[in-house]
Amino acid sequence: MPSKPAPIKKAAKKEPAKKEEEKAPEPAPEPEPAPAEAAPAPAEEAAPAPAEGEAAPAPEAAPADAAAPAADGPAEAPAEAAAPAADGPAEAPAEAAAPAADGPAEAPAEAAAPAAEGTAEAPAEAAAPAAEGSPEAPAVADAPAPAADEAAPAAESETPAEGEAAPEEPKPPTPPPPPPKEPTSAPLDLFVEDKNDTSVTIIWSQPEVIGVSGLDGYTIEICKEGTEDWKAVNEDLQKSCRYVIKNQTTGDRLKIRVVAVNEGGRSPPVALPEPVLVKEVADRPKVRLPRFLRQRYVAHVGDKINLTIPFTGKPKPVVSWTKNGEPLDTKRVNIRSTDRDSILFIRAAERDDSGVYEMSVKVEDFEDKASLTLQIVELPGPPASVKIADVWGFNVALEWTAPKDNGNTEITGYTIQKADKKTGEWFTVLEHYHRLNATISDLIMGNTYKFRVFSENKCGISEDATVTKDEAKIQKTGIDYKPPEYKEHDFTEAPKFTTNLSDRATTVGYSTKLLCSVRGSPKPKIEWMKNQMIIGDDPKFRQICVQGICSLEIRKPGNFDGGVYTCRAKNDHGEAIVSCKLEVKQPINPDAEKK
Structure with missing residues (x-):
């Protein structure tokens, strides 16, 4: 904080200001300009106004805002610079509002404040910024300005008094400039995906470093080998x-490279290591014969044949067909080939179309074959001949030979039929018969x-049959039939009773039944007895015997119907007896018990 200036001896009232300039000390070396943000000195530390008849004191150091003119904008004279003193009029010198020669400056309010009491004449040097190189510049302009760090604490620590101007607010910091836009790094992994006689397909990966500018796209550049005309x-x-x-x-050799582009410009290029020959890549041909054609393909006469055999190979393979080693008859067989398959087509098949067909695909020096x-x-056709070999009893022996035409496939069997001369109707005797001879039996x-x-193959039975030239007649012979004698079984x-009678108990008035079973031959006679007495035809009892099951029903037995019942079976070969006890109980009367 700058010290207050020392007082100067009084001078004559009417002495001009030039004498004060002569008494001022020699100018000090010019200090470095204080920063613009430095706070102005408070009002209390400004040089005191001289009393009437006293010379103005020479300040030791002026604030930076009062001594150093501003470099840029116009000087703004504060209102306080021309304000009169509180108690008496003051004459504002012209120098108090004069702008600096080097640039505009803003005079602080404290530099032009009038004295608190009494009339005083504000010296021009105290308020006006010094003009560099001007003869009227006072010595105060050359005084060193206090450092910004010395003035700032004073502004912060001391609150300005009433009537004094507040210190200026600091300006916001200037934002940093945006980073420069840069191109991306080079694209990665460039290689050829496919090519043919007129085009080349390339693929690549995006750059590893893209940056804040992003990626706008890629430029693909080519030039012929031996030149640099991209x-x-x-x-x-x-x-x-x-x-x-x-x-x-076709045949050109191209150098290819790719460049990534964004707002920062072009990236370093990525190029193929070797020039690319514009020519389709030769791929070995391969015939892919379907599974059902790897075995014999059988079709009937008159069927439409349409066989598709796919293949691979690049460029387009040359396809050729042969039948049994000879060129195909294009009048009978049509061949249609594409880039991926070949079709063998026959509108209506004939026996002559049978054979071994061979398909060949060729790419340059490579070749592949497949046959079907x-x-x-x-x-x-029917068998070549049929004859009757022998006739005996009720039997006829037949023999025949295989057919001359087997239908271009093996014979799977034969069907034999017979017909009686009286009726003329044919009846099948044997079918799917595999031998060339048979014996027909059970004739009348x-x-x-x-x-x-008839002959038979996988297509079916032959339309015609071969008939025997001779006939077989079954002769009648005298036969004495004597039936065999059989000894009759005894x-x-x-x-014999197979089920015995069981003891039973019943109640008076409730019917009951006795059961048993017996066998014997001849059929035995059944008799029922009660207490060794034959029951006979007593209507109280019902006797039934069916299929060896014998039953005796006692209808509403009384107190005297209990006893021993016996069943006796008897025939010419013997008899058998079985017995049981029957108990007849009195019913229980609840009312009688109570009495």
Whole structure:
């Protein structure tokens, strides 16, 4: 904090200000300009106004705002610079509002404040900024300004008195400049995905470093081998990481590179290590014969044949067909080939279309083959001959030979039929018969028979049959039939009870039944007895015997119907007896017990 200036001896009232300038000390070396943000000195520390008749004191140091002119804007004279003193008029010198020569400056309020009491003449040097190089510049302008760090604490620690101006607020800090826009790093992993005779397909990966500017797209550039004339092949930036370079000349060798583009500019390029030959990549041909064609393919005469055999290979393989080692008859067989498969088509198959067909696909020096066997079949012909080999009793022996035409497939069996000469109707005797001879039996004596044989293959039975030229007649012969004598089995048996009677108990008035079973041959006679007395035809008892089951029903027995009951079975071979006890109880009368 700057010290107060020392008082100066009084001078004559009418002595001009020039004498005060002569008494001022020599100017000190120019100090470094104080920062603009330095706080102004408080009003109490400003130089006191001289009393009447006294010379103005020379300040030791003026505030930075009062001594150093502002570099930029116009000088703004504060209202306080021209304000009169509180108790008496004051003459504001012209120098108090004069702007600095080097630049505008803002005079602080404290520099032009009038004295608190009494009339005083504010010296021009105290309020006006010094003009550099001006002869009228006072010595105060050359005084060193206090450092900003010395003035700032004073402004913070001391509160300005009433009537004094408040210190200026600090300005907000200036934001840092935006970072410069930079291009991305080079794209990665560039390689050729596919190519053919007129185009090349490339793919790549995006750059590892993209930055804040983002990625706008890619530029694909090419040039022929041996030159450096790079040309972009895409008019607009390519967004995806795949591009097809089209409309190229077959046989050219192209150098290819890719550049990433954003607001920062072009990235370093990524290029293929070797030039690319514009020519379709040769891929070994391969015939992919379907599973059902790996075995013999059988079709009937008249069927439509449509066989598709796929294959692979690049460029498009050359397809050729042969049948049994010879070129195909294009009038009978049509071949249609595409880039991926070949079709063998026959509108209506014939027996002559059977054979081994071979398909060959060739790409440059590479070749692959596959063969399929086509068999066109139909119904077989009848057996070549059928004859009656022998006749005996009720039997006829037949023999025949295989058919001359088997329908282009093996014979699976034969069907034999017979017909009686009287009726002429054919009846099947044997079918699916595999041998070339058979014996027909169970023929009727006195009848005459004819026989015929059909051939059979996987297509079915032959339409025609071969009939025997001769007939087989079953002769009648004298036969004396004597039936065999059989000894009759003796089934006679004495009676035997298989189920015995069981003891029973019943109540007076409630019917009951006794049961048993007996066997014997001849059928035994059944008798029921009560206490060794034959019951006979007593209506109180009902006797039944069916299929060896014997029953005796006692209807509403009384007190005297209890006793021993016996069943006796008797035939010519013996008899058998079985007995049981029957107890007849009195009913319980609850009322009688109470009495």
